[in-house]
Amino acid sequence: MxxxxxxxxxxxxxxxxxxxxxxxxxxxVKTKVADALALLPATDNQQAxxxxxxxINLGSDGLLLITDGVQPNGVAEGIPFRYAVSLLTHYxxxxxxxxxxxxxxLVALKxxxxxxxxxxxMDNLKLVGPNESVAVLKNYIGDKDSYDQAISALxxxxxxxSKKTIADALPNQSAPAQVRLxxxxxxxxxxPALASITTFTSNNNILLKRQALWTVAxxxxxxxxxxxxxxxxxxxxxxxxxxxxxxxxxxxxxxxxKGNNTLxxxxxKTILDNTLNASQQHFRLAxxxxxxxxxxxxxxxxxxxxxxxxxxxxKKEVLKIAAPSAGSAKAMKLWxxxxxxxxEADQADILRMLAKANHNEGFVDAMLLPAxxxxxxxxxxxxxxxxxxxxxxxxxxxx
Amino acid sequence: xKKEKNISSTHQSRRxxxxxxxxxxxxxxxxxxxxxxxxxxxxxxxxxxxxxxxxGGMGRGHIAYEGTKVxxxxxxxxxHLKDGIALAGGNVRGYSDFRELLTQPDxxxxxxxxxxxWHGIMSVMAAQAGKDVWCEKPMTKTIGEGKRVVEAMEQYxxxxxxxxxxxxxxxxxxxxxxxxxxxxxxDSGMLGWPLKVTISGVxxxxxxxxxxxxxxLNPMPVPPELDYDMWLGPAQxxxxxxxxxxxxxxxxWDYDGGGLGDMGQHYIDPVQYFLGKDDxxxxxxxxxxxxxxxxxxxxxxxxxFTYADGCKIILDGENKDANVPYIEGPNGKIFRGFKSxxxxxxxxxxxxxxxxxQMTVFSDSVRSRKxxxxxxxxxxxxxxxxxxxxxxxxxxxxLDFDPVKQEFINxxxxxxxxxxxxxxxxxx
Numbered sequence: 153m154x155x156x157x158x159x160x161x162x163x164x165x166x167x168x169x170x171x172x173x174x175x176x177x178x179x180x181v182k183t184k185v186a187d188a189l190a191l192l193p194a195t196d197n198q199q200a201x202x203x204x205x206x207x208i209n210l211g212s213d214g215l216l217l218i219t220d221g222v223q224p225n226g227v228a229e230g231i232p233f234r235y236a237v238s239l240l241t242h243y244x245x246x247x248x249x250x251x252x253x254x255x256x257x258l259v260a261l262k263x264x265x266x267x268x269x270x271x272x273x274m275d276n277l278k279l280v281g282p283n284e285s286v287a288v289l290k291n292y293i294g295d296k297d298s299y300d301q302a303i304s305a306l307x308x309x310x311x312x313x314s315k316k317t318i319a320d321a322l323p324n325q326s327a328p329a330q331v332r333l334x335x336x337x338x339x340x341x342x343x344p345a346l347a348s349i350t351t352f353t354s355n356n357n358i359l360l361k362r363q364a365l366w367t368v369a370x371x372x373x374x375x376x377x378x379x380x381x382x383x384x385x386x387x388x389x390x391x392x393x394x395x396x397x398x399x400x401x402x403x404x405x406x407x408x409x410k411g412n413n414t415l416x417x418x419x420x421k422t423i424l425d426n427t428l429n430a431s432q433q434h435f436r437l438a439x440x441x442x443x444x445x446x447x448x449x450x451x452x453x454x455x456x457x458x459x460x461x462x463x464x465x466x467k468k469e470v471l472k473i474a475a476p477s478a479g480s481a482k483a484m485k486l487w488x489x490x491x492x493x494x495x496e497a498d499q500a501d502i503l504r505m506l507a508k509a510n511h512n513e514g515f516v517d518a519m520l521l522p523a524x525x526x527x528x529x530x531x532x533x534x535x536x537x538x539x540x541x542x543x544x545x546x547x548x549x550x551x
Numbered sequence: 552x553k554k555e556k557n558i559s560s561t562h563q564s565r566r567x568x569x570x571x572x573x574x575x576x577x578x579x580x581x582x583x584x585x586x587x588x589x590x591x592x593x594x595x596x597x598x599x600x601x602x603x604x605x606x607g608g609m610g611r612g613h614i615a616y617e618g619t620k621v622x623x624x625x626x627x628x629x630x631h632l633k634d635g636i637a638l639a640g641g642n643v644r645g646y647s648d649f650r651e652l653l654t655q656p657d658x659x660x661x662x663x664x665x666x667x668x669w670h671g672i673m674s675v676m677a678a679q680a681g682k683d684v685w686c687e688k689p690m691t692k693t694i695g696e697g698k699r700v701v702e703a704m705e706q707y708x709x710x711x712x713x714x715x716x717x718x719x720x721x722x723x724x725x726x727x728x729x730x731x732x733x734x735x736x737x738d739s740g741m742l743g744w745p746l747k748v749t750i751s752g753v754x755x756x757x758x759x760x761x762x763x764x765x766x767x768l769n770p771m772p773v774p775p776e777l778d779y780d781m782w783l784g785p786a787q788x789x790x791x792x793x794x795x796x797x798x799x800x801x802x803x804w805d806y807d808g809g810g811l812g813d814m815g816q817h818y819i820d821p822v823q824y825f826l827g828k829d830d831x832x833x834x835x836x837x838x839x840x841x842x843x844x845x846x847x848x849x850x851x852x853x854x855x856f857t858y859a860d861g862c863k864i865i866l867d868g869e870n871k872d873a874n875v876p877y878i879e880g881p882n883g884k885i886f887r888g889f890k891s892x893x894x895x896x897x898x899x900x901x902x903x904x905x906x907x908x909q910m911t912v913f914s915d916s917v918r919s920r921k922x923x924x925x926x927x928x929x930x931x932x933x934x935x936x937x938x939x940x941x942x943x944x945x946x947x948x949x950l951d952f953d954p955v956k957q958e959f960i961n962x963x964x965x966x967x968x969x970x971x972x973x974x975x976x977x978x979x
Contacts, residue, residue: 194842197947225790226769238845242946268790279964304972331976359976366978391654391680398679405706431656434681437708468920469708544907
């Protein structure tokens, strides 16, 4: 009987002591969180680092107490909690720390019913979110209040999983969400989505079409040329709300970076054939630039002819394009010929361009010094200025 | 650039038409131009046209900038647009969407005077529309946007000027002189090398810490005159509160960066110029600051930028050292008011060669297609210094930076802030 009583007491102690200890621990965590919150915002980096370490060492209980305290913007009681979240997001540096914080944010994201608070946690996931966030963020792509932040966070995370999630989510979304998803594919340069994005390049919705054209341009696959060209043709190679010509120019830029010189020449020549109006000259300059970059010798004659087009400002831009390749013997010969037959003002521009391309003593002797006695005043001024510039650069102190 | 003598087209531009008409009139009455218009007269055909985007604050100052005539204005606040148009004399077209303004063929130069979160997008889109650009400082809100502006200006052959000017004119705050004599003395090597430049209240530069944000903004109804969604544009959606918009926007990371964002490029760009760092960036930034709120910009005590050769730019927000020189080198110092430990420094400077001339009138730059003194390339570098500082403040730690790759070294969070996602359809 007595033994039975002792056993009962022991049994009760076995149940209640851990509960009491746990409650005490919980109170301790709460106290520690409250202590940390009272110190925020931290006054300096050392204090911030110390508080961060204290909070992160409280484990998931402590982190959840912090995330639970976040209130919608404007609620005064929530301010210290936002400072605490900011501390966690910005001071975490190791994978382990980020993983703990990410878990707390994901729990908070699921719990919250306020769109602004949800967006806030997604925003914070942009900096700490590793791959584990992808599966959770995926659920918000279809949410009209949260899709933009969710997709932005997926872009910031940028793993293969997040790229695939974005691409897979594209069908059956609202048009604004599709626009954001298409943009995300471009930002992440996710080539496997090219085929599905390309279908949007002829969409009737201008926003979808514009974004799809831009993303296809950024993906820079050789197979996309005809689709982009067709849309630029449809708008007469002009600046328009679909930005089709802009997309073609961006595609040209990306293809040039990739080194597909054959395609660069083809695109550039097509742009040059279709941009004969003054309002298109900036597109034309982009075409000339790419052509001169991949095939400088063959572009020489084109550039010289191009100086007869449009106005003085355009001619000067053409000379800028010519400058990088004007140092070769062939180029010098052709440009010197042009120089001789040019008008007074044009002569000065050509001389300046050649001086930039031939920054050497030989050019100073052969072209600039004789130009000092030219009857043409702008030429004399240009020659003097270029000689001074050359001499100054070569006498600069060595510090 | 907009008038044409197109060998393949009969299209005639505005300036061409006016020029031809003037020639026709001239055929009947040959009178010298200066008799008609007086010395310095500029014919209407020579006058560049401009459009101003954002006319609630800084944009109003752009109306009078020389050599150009305002033909259009844009603002997302109807009251600002109305007031801006009235201020420009009334004969100006008004737009609420800048994209519509960019399609107008009679605009040569687009002035961008919006909050900084729009600067990058609008600059790039203006270039894509074939316009030259005059943009308010800071050049862009992020390093990534700055890179894109540089690319776009190059791609489309556009001219760009940033609207700060101390590298080429006006007395430079506490120095009481222009930057030119500073450049001359630095170039001479008399101060030695490396140099340390301290920008603080002590040396005559106010960091304007009143541009801080509020952490307790209550959501409020959007006033009917404001298109808040368009005001936010690429910035993430946050409920409206009047403190977020108009001049107080400077206190929020989503749109600017407080006093550093507002004045940083004004103060730092001339330093970058006289240190000869226009084609590079610092390799490290150290910060001493209170923890920053993730929405509202706070204050800071010190930000220190270090270049690869040991030169330093120090932003002192506390004005701690009352005797600190503005420029300090191993062989000499220059203090506020151009005082120096070098005897007869002003006389010495008179004997030194002038720095290379700069293009200082943007309309000349547009016509000659010569880069403006402060253009997209050197402007990007000085904006990058400001943006490096902002990222270090937000993260509360020192950061190492690769000036060639334009990336932070071994800091993933910092690199995630180089390109910040844009809301909805906005892209750059």
